[in-house]
Amino acid sequence: MPCSISKALIEKTKDFHGHWCPGLAIGIRAAELAIQELGPPEKTDLVAVVETDMCGVDAIQVLTGCTFGKGNLIHRDYGKMAFSFFDRKGGKGFRALFNPGIQGETGKELRALMKKAADGTISDQEQKRSEELRKTLPDTYLNAGLKEMFSVTKLPTPAPRPARVLQSLACETCGEMTMESRTRRYEGRTLCIPCFAQVDQKI
Known part of the structure; x- marks a missing residue:
């Protein structure tokens, strides 16, 4: 099922982040999954635990209301495209791990080009091709089903404790x-x- 987040909210997310990119689209879908599984932010006490510092975390802040300042956005520097969400009110939680297989052949080609870019061996034509491929991925993500996008695991552990003001x-x-x-x-x-x-x- 395609993304159910409104165009207005997607634009708000893009404005907050500063540009449109594949990572932001992943974050939008992760936030959508959290709202679908646990409920809207205004009716829940959401906590997000992110295992990456990539672009998608900005989408999670905008769409779920979880932020570092409120203590309900926690960063664990594992370098994984994984997002856990908890509702303190309902006592439920889950972890969503991004499925790179959804990128298909586009993803394989893009990874090969990115490796060339990192090695400094990419040609101008290949660089242009890489940019073209990156532009197609957000639409791929927004039109995919959430079950295709993420592997979801229910979490038996309680939500992280609320933030405390310490001495x-x-x-x-x-x-x-x-x-x-x-x-x-x-x-x-x-x-x-x-x-x-x-x-x-x-x-």
Whole structure:
């Protein structure tokens, strides 16, 4: 089934992100899946856990209302195109893993061209072809069924706990205030992470 997100919301997402690209379309579909499975943001207490920092995360922020500032968008730097969503009210959650097979032959050709670009061996004609292929992928994603787009796994674990405002402590090296949970102890002193990294390298 094609994307059910309105054109107006898709345009809003594009404006927020700054350009239209395949990654943004993936994020739109992931957010659509979250709303379909758990309910709209205004009726749920959604939490998103993203395993990537790619373009699609911007779509998730716009369409689900999950943001870093509210503490309901959590980034786990695993480098995977995977998105978990929880509803704290309903107690349900799932993980959606993007299926690259949906790209078909286009994806295979594009990956080969991207490898050439990374190696510095891509020709001007191949670069143009790569750009043309990238432009076709968003429509492929928006017109695909969600079951084709993602492998979905139900999550038995509870949602991550709500964000807490913790005490800030002064780093005893640089003097900057640092959230207590992000400080490190070294030789009886309280340090921020950058200052700890400097002394830790010398051990």
